[in-house]
Amino acid sequence: MDAIFQAFQLVxxxxxxxxxxxxxxxxxxxxxxxxxxxxxxxxxxxxxTFFMDPIPAVGAMVTCAAMAIFAGxxxxxxxxxxxxxxxAAYANEAYAMTRKGEAETVLxxxxxxxxxxxxxGTFVLIFAAPALAEVALSFSSQEYFWMALLGLTCAVFLGAxxxxxxxxxxxxxxxxxxxxxxxxxxxxxxxxxxxEMMAGIDFIPAMIGLFxxxxxxxxxxxxxxxxxxxxxKVGNIFGNWGGMFTRYWRQQLRGNLTGTxxxxxxxxxxxxxxxxxxxxxxxxxxxPEKFGTGHLEGVVEATSSNNASLSSAWVPALVFGxxxxxxxxxxxxxxxxxxxxxxxxxxxxxxxxxYAVFLIFILANVLMxxxxxxxxxxxxxxxxxxxxxxxxIILVFCIVGxxxxxxxxxxxxxxxxxxxxxxxMEENDxxxxxxxxxxxxGPLVERTFVTTMIKSDGSFLTFVERPIAAVLFAVLVLIWGxxxxxxxxxxxxxxxx
Amino acid sequence: MRLSDTMLxxxxxxxxxxxxxxAYGFPAIPGQRYGAATFPLLISGGFVVCAIVxxxxxxxxxxxxxxxxxxxxxxxxxxxxxxxxxxxxIAYIVLARPVGFIPTxxxxxxILFRLLGVSWWKSIAFAIGATLLTDYIFRTLLLVxxxxxxxxxxxx
Numbered sequence: 001m002d003a004i005f006q007a008f009q010l011v012x013x014x015x016x017x018x019x020x021x022x023x024x025x026x027x028x029x030x031x032x033x034x035x036x037x038x039x040x041x042x043x044x045x046x047x048x049t050f051f052m053d054p055i056p057a058v059g060a061m062v063t064c065a066a067m068a069i070f071a072g073x074x075x076x077x078x079x080x081x082x083x084x085x086x087x088a089a090y091a092n093e094a095y096a097m098t099r100k101g102e103a104e105t106v107l108x109x110x111x112x113x114x115x116x117x118x119x120x121g122t123f124v125l126i127f128a129a130p131a132l133a134e135v136a137l138s139f140s141s142q143e144y145f146w147m148a149l150l151g152l153t154c155a156v157f158l159g160a161x162x163x164x165x166x167x168x169x170x171x172x173x174x175x176x177x178x179x180x181x182x183x184x185x186x187x188x189x190x191x192x193x194x195x196e197m198m199a200g201i202d203f204i205p206a207m208i209g210l211f212x213x214x215x216x217x218x219x220x221x222x223x224x225x226x227x228x229x230x231x232x233k234v235g236n237i238f239g240n241w242g243g244m245f246t247r248y249w250r251q252q253l254r255g256n257l258t259g260t261x262x263x264x265x266x267x268x269x270x271x272x273x274x275x276x277x278x279x280x281x282x283x284x285x286x287x288p289e290k291f292g293t294g295h296l297e298g299v300v301e302a303t304s305s306n307n308a309s310l311s312s313a314w315v316p317a318l319v320f321g322x323x324x325x326x327x328x329x330x331x332x333x334x335x336x337x338x339x340x341x342x343x344x345x346x347x348x349x350x351x352x353x354x355y356a357v358f359l360i361f362i363l364a365n366v367l368m369x370x371x372x373x374x375x376x377x378x379x380x381x382x383x384x385x386x387x388x389x390x391x392x393i394i395l396v397f398c399i400v401g402x403x404x405x406x407x408x409x410x411x412x413x414x415x416x417x418x419x420x421x422x423x424x425m426e427e428n429d430x431x432x433x434x435x436x437x438x439x440x441x442g443p444l445v446e447r448t449f450v451t452t453m454i455k456s457d458g459s460f461l462t463f464v465e466r467p468i469a470a471v472l473f474a475v476l477v478l479i480w481g482x483x484x485x486x487x488x489x490x491x492x493x494x495x496x497x
Numbered sequence: 498m499r500l501s502d503t504m505l506x507x508x509x510x511x512x513x514x515x516x517x518x519x520a521y522g523f524p525a526i527p528g529q530r531y532g533a534a535t536f537p538l539l540i541s542g543g544f545v546v547c548a549i550v551x552x553x554x555x556x557x558x559x560x561x562x563x564x565x566x567x568x569x570x571x572x573x574x575x576x577x578x579x580x581x582x583x584x585x586x587i588a589y590i591v592l593a594r595p596v597g598f599i600p601t602x603x604x605x606x607x608i609l610f611r612l613l614g615v616s617w618w619k620s621i622a623f624a625i626g627a628t629l630l631t632d633y634i635f636r637t638l639l640l641v642x643x644x645x646x647x648x649x650x651x652x653x
Contacts, residue, residue, distance in 0.1 A: 051639045164550050168509065171543045175516070178537050185526045185533035190519070213586075220582050221575045223613065389619070392609035393627045395582070396602050399589055400631055404641040409590050416586045423579075427499055427567060446536040453531040 007355030010055050011363070019056035020063045020360060024367055027064035028375045031071030033385065034081040036394075038068035038270070039326045040211040044394075046204050046334060047401035054338040054353065059360040061334060065327045066118055066364045069270055069310050070372055073110040073303060074379050077103060086270035086306040089278040096294030108237035109244055109296055110303050111372040113252055117304035118365035120256040121263060121311025126358050128264070128312075129347070132319045135468075136344035141455070142463050144320065145448035146472035147266065148441050151322045153476060154267030155437040157483055165430045172421075173438020174445075176201050182443065184450040196410045203333045203439060205402040205414040210432050213419025216395045218426070219387055237376060248300045251281055255301035259308030266316040267437055269325020270306040277305035311361055318342050318354065322441060326433050329440045498570065503555030504563040506548045513544030578612055585609060597646020598636075602628040 010016070023045065030041035041064050049057035072084030076091035077098050087094075097106040139147075156166040179190045180200030191197040245252075255277045262273040281301035282291045291298055313324025314331075321342035323329035335342050340353060347354055402415035422432055456462035464470045500508070520537035569575050585605045592601045606624035615623070635641040 047641075048639065164547055167543065168547050171540055171547065174540050174543075175537075178540065183533055183536070185524070187523050187533035189523060189533060189537060217579050217582050220578045220609070220613065221569050221572075223572070223575070223578070386615075388613035388615050389610065389623055391613070392606050393623070395585070395609065396606060396627065396631055399586065399602075400598075400635050400641065400643065403643070404635065404639070407642055409594070412586065412590050416583065416590075419586075420583065424498070428505060442536075450531050450535065454526075454529055458530050 003351035004355050006352035007359055010352060010356040011059075011359045015053075016056045016059055016360075019052065020059050020363060021367070023060035023064040024067045024364065024371050027067030028071045028371060030064075031068030031083050032074045032375055032379065032383070033387075033390070034075045034079065034083050036215070037084045037211065038065050038072065038086065039330070040215065041065070041068045042327050042330050043204075043207045043211050044397060044401060046207070046330060047404040049334055050337065050404065054340055055356050055360075057334060057338055058331065058340070058357050059364075061327075061331050062357065062360050063364040063367070066307065066310055066361075067368060067371065069306055070110065070114040070118075070303075070368055071375060073114070074107065074376060075383060077106050077110065078379060079383060084271075086274050087303075088271065089274040090299045090302045093278075093292060093294065093299050096292065097296065097299075100294045102294065104235040104237045105240050105244075106296065106299060107376050108240060109248075109300055111237065111369055111376070112241055112244065113248075113255070113300050113304040114307040114372070115365050115368045116252065117256050117259060117307035118311055118368065119362065120304075121260050121308035122358065122361040122365060124260045124264075124308075124312050125314050125318075125361065129315050129319055129354075132315065133344040133347040136319050137348075139320075139344070139468070140466065141448040141451045142466055142469040143472060144444065145452060145463065146469055146476060147316075147320050147322055148445040148448060150472065150476055150479075151266030151316070151437060151441050152434075152445065153479055154265050155434040155441075157479075162429070163483075165428075166434050169425065169430045169432065170434040170438045172425075173435035174442040176206065176435075177439050177442030178446070184447055184454075196408070201439070202405055202411060202414055204405040205411040206418045206439065207330055207333075207436065208398050208402050209415040209418025209420075210422040210436065212394060212398045213415060214422030214426060214432075216391050216398070217419060217423045219391045225387075237373060244296070244300070248297060251297055251301040252304050254280065254284075255304030256308045258301075259305030260312040262305075263309030263312030263324050264315045266320070266322040266324055267441075268309075269313055269327065269433070270309045273309035274302045274306040278302040307365075311365075314357075314361075318346060318357075319344060321444065323437060326436050329436050332440055499565045499567045501555060501561045501563050501565065502551045502558065506551030506555055508548075509544050509551065510548035513541045513548060516544065517541035581608065581612055593646070594644045595646055597648040598643040599628055599632060599648045600646065602631065 026045070027038070027041050030036045030044070031038055042061055045061060045064055049060060052060065068084060069086050072082055072087035073094065074083060076082040076087040077094035080091055080095035082088040082091040094106045094110070097103070152170060156170050157163055179197055181188050181198050182200050183189060188198055258277045258280060259273040262268050262276060263270075278298045278301065281298040282288050285291065285297055287295070309325070310327070313328045316322045316324050317328035317332055321332060323332055332342055340346060340350060398415060399412055402411040403409070405411045425432060425435070452462060464473050517538055520534050520541060523532070523534040523537070525534065526532035585608060589601050589605060603624045606627055607620055610620035610624060632643065636643045
């Protein structure tokens with residue numbers, strides 16, 4: 001109880017509240033602008049968080065990500081261009097409703113169910129994370145090894161169009177993670193004589209390059225065309241809330257549950273949750289024929305789901321230090337910088353910090369309703385903001401942000417290299433998310449593997465001798481088995497059909 | 498620029514092999530079988546496996562050109578625009594220290610705005626405005642030591 005009280009004191013200060021409010025607006029703006037993702041918003045925020053205290057820094061990222069995921073629905077509904085990949089699953093459906101003149105209904109549903117989904121995920125986080133942390137206290141390197149491997153598996157197979165390309169992306173990330181001195185043997189690897197590379201590849205410039213610079217390059221290549229006719233005449237978005245709530249509570253609940261479950265899975269994030277939930281909704285709907293023609297049901301389920309997964313993705317991130325999605329991958333980097341090393345001991349030694357983060361989660365999802373309404377009202381102006389002016393300014397921000405990570409030109413060079421890499425990867429349909437997770441999880445996999453092998457004197461049996469490790473191994477085998485099975489069956493059906 | 502499966506596979510194969518050979522030379526932890534080289538060798542093995550999968554599917558499929566130009570590169574000026582963006586960042590890396598943040602950033606913004614067809618007046622106004630704002634946020638509020646170069650310190 002004492003810790004909760006302390007947490008209130010930590011959050012209820014002007015600097016924290018102001019930071020959270022400005023991060024919320026920033027997230028809403030970035031999310032509402034098509035092509036700028038929630039991950040990019042978080043990555044652009046990182047250089048600023050260096051200069052904040054731990055609570056406002058983490059609070060800013062929590063709020064910004066939650067707002068950006070919701071705000072991605074706005075251009076999805078009004079222009080059929082999803083603002084973030086997490087909204088892509090139902091952008092068509094939402095736009096079809098706008099075409100029918102129901103823009104206020106769909107946007108109202110997006111705000112309401114995003115906020116509820118986010119709160120649901122937050123409550124699961126609040127109750128599940130400390131309980132899991134107790135279990136995790138007994139974890140040794142074997143369990144962490146399997147957890148990390150589970151995260152990598154999900155990163156490759158969930159959401160990737162082609163598993164081989166997902167795998168390539170993951171390997172690139174793992175390779176990047178091996179650079180430098182930071183390995184169990186303390187040997188400089190792949191530094192090619194550079195002193196700066198001894199410290200490893202700095203995560204933040206890499207992130208800014210992969211997510212922001214590559215996007216700037218893509219937009220510049222397209223000549224930054226303006227968006228076509230924005231149809232914006234949004235009436236009262238609150239009008240139908242009561243009706244929607246009683247009508248779609250089943251879909252909403254199912255969306256919350258699916259989203260939370262996918263979020264907790266290490267390596268899978270909001271976009272996967274939205275696609276799965278939309279498909280589930282259609283599968284169990286009484287009127288599946290209405291899907292795609294501007295039907296609210298699937299939108300409700302998917303928009304609940306992506307926000308729920310955003311909150312619950314923090315469970316593996318805080319408890320095991322294994323990111324649930326690309327956003328928490330970035331956050332883990334910031335947590336380390338702030339001395340809040342993720343892991344079960346965080347709950348023992350710093351409970352007030354964790355509770356403060358939980359409080360900010362709740363605050364952010366409650367704030368979403370009034371601020372979301374404001375941004376929907378402003379949407380017309382926002383969607384007219386010319387990309388030809390926005391993109392160069394974002395590039396300068398990237399440069400300064402990458403420089404700020406260690407106050408040297410090395411950061412900018414890294415940013416540029418990763419920007420070009422990200423651009424090239426997207427050109428070849430190689431997804432970026434597995435690469436990020438590889439960079440974050442890679443060192444953990446390596447460290448736990450080598451430590452375990454040294455402990456056991458080279459015997460592989462030790463990986464399955466402990467009960468929890470054996471269970472995790474079984475889960476991993478099941479996932480791989482089911483993937484292989486469905487692929488084989490798919491191939492056979494292709495061959496016979 | 499889009500590489501065919503065969504091309505991508507060939508590049509990855511070379512990358513994986515080079516990495517494996519390089520990693521093989523890493524010193525071992527004395528008395529241990531697993532050390533600095535273990536993980537890089539596994540990764541290089543992974544690259545080789547992916548490369549082989551791509552090569553096989555590349556050979557099976559109907560022959561495609563090794564390097565294809567994607568849709569956007571056919572648009573006149575698109576490739577140049579990307580090159581100019583990259584050159585701008587390189588120019589910043591080279592010039593920021595001797596010349597200073599404010600002139601370099603203004604120049605880069607001006608070039609990119611014009612490249613994207615923003616009118617001269619707007620370009621100049623936004624380039625100077627955005628630069629001064631960035632300078633204020635990062636140097637003054639966040640104390641990032643952006644290089645001064647030839648510019649005198651701003652009054653804030």
